[in-house]
Amino acid sequence: MQETPVFPASQNANNYAIANRAAAATPTGVSKAVRGLSDRSIAWLFVAPTMILLLAINIFPLIWTVYLSFTNYASNRPNRPVINVGLKWYRDILSSPEIWTAMQATAHFVFWTILFQTLIGFSLAYLVDRKFRGHAFWTTIILIPMMLSPAVVGNFWKFLYQPQIGLFNYVVSFFTGLPPSSFEMLGSVTLAPWAIIIVDTWMWTPYVMLICLAGLRSIPDYILEAAEVDRASRWRQFWSITLPMALPFIMLAVLFRGIENFKMFDMVMLLTGGGPGSTTELASITLKRAAFEAYRTGYSSAFAIILFVVVFGLANVYVKALNKVKQR
């Protein structure tokens, strides 16, 4: 990725003026004395509070989760003697059909949301990059859904998806002629998985678009000009220049969305609650049910650890890809 100048030139001059003024305001007597804390102690002083907070709120609980995953502890029965059960929960989880159903539902959700969001998001970015009049304004409008609260979004889409009274069914029936009460997006086993995919795509396509747009804008004009001089067709230019050069950005967006949707909870919880049956019960919802409705604390801790390892693996891939993007 190309490095753009950090400050406009005028601001730079201003910065120097501030620095000069700061320098002028310092008495000359002390100007050469090096006082105060050493850089080394400042570095530790500055980093320590963050680290302590993260250790207390993230790492300590994580270690506790690992411990709990080997026990029969149940949070609604805190006085029961705690027994070490070894790897029982891990074996149970990996052989549980319920867990595999949840993982399949999650995979279905992640795959289709990423596919739709990448296709629509990249196309939109490509169109916005034509720089038509007012593109900045419309881009900002398009970005609004991704900033909203997923829980609140899930809740009001539940309203839009109501058969009979909902806007979604009405619009579909307007264009297809189907009676609006003939299908239930949230009540049908076949449609509900697509209902959550539609809402997620509505919400997060702008995210992919924004990253793709940065990718398209990072392509220097002279490369396309050179291709034009060589009489490469538009089609050829797109496949051999635009797409390869924007690819690291698309990958970055895909990985971010992958991680986020793998742990998706709030929007789907409010929209379907995992139903009908368990057709939209994603991994996080299964985990929530085991931990906070069935109070199987040990079992759910083991599942949490397994999910964390998967996400951590994805995160590693992400950081590698990110470094590749940065090297360009």
Next chain:
Amino acid sequence: MSGASTTAHSVVEPSATSKRVAGFFVILYALISMAPLAWIFATGWKTPPDSISYPPKVVFDPSLEGYCNLFTTRTRQTNEYIEALGPPQGACDEVTRRREMVIAGQSNYVPRFINSLIIAFGSTFLAVSLGVFSAYAFSRFKIPLADDLLFFILSTRMMPPIAVAIPIYLMYRELGLSDSALGMILLYTAVNVSLAVWLLKGFIDEIPREYEEAAMIDGYTRLHAFFKVVLPQAATGIAATAIFCMIFAWNEYAFAVLLTSGEAQTAPPFIPTIIGEGGMDWPAVGAGTTLFLIPIVVFTIVLRKHLLRGITFGAVRK
């Protein structure tokens, strides 16, 4: 030669036709994607019967009922009782009485909204304060294993919230932090500090070291230079980071629904619980959703130049 110059021009500057076609599709998408939001906004101004009418009503008489129901609790009364009350006081009273009900008191929406504000501001302040110090240290000093520490900070954000919530729930129960604003502030601070460190490191990296070095040569201590030179330079970045942290805390649902139930409950877990007689009170939900989303829409417009940086943890800058 003249032909070559026009084609070269067309590469940098798309033709008028392609611009118009692109504009048409982008604006079409924008309008379609705004339709659900427009609908929920409109629903806030409908009466409950209008909100569930078939076919859905696009044109309707605006009513205050949704907003009245959002802020009040009501009880059903007999006609005689209502007639004996005398003239209605205010618009909400009048709307409520038309449904043969009287206002019984304030709903929980305002306290939940205030909880959201307290927790969002508190956690943002803490996360940005911690973040700016750490970011400065990572940006300017040689810290052993800096890349690993930064990755560790980021990885805490990758954990599924429910997985984190299990031990936090037990820990808070032991410490008496369950359902307390302080507990939520600490938790959101821990989640947000990773974003704050990454974003602010990017912003501070962009401030030339020469400024502090010049100040230090002139006798400033490192701490002085940090407060007097670096912080003012990073003001825009700090503001952008703060808004991102605030939006996260404002929108968060998973921790809020699992760890708060009454006193410290925020708005996102509360809004879905707004129900009227015989089902969801959709106008009240529409009203509550509208009021809850307006600050975010405003912030999105304010932040538009920094959005890309914020959503990618500073990995992509424009």
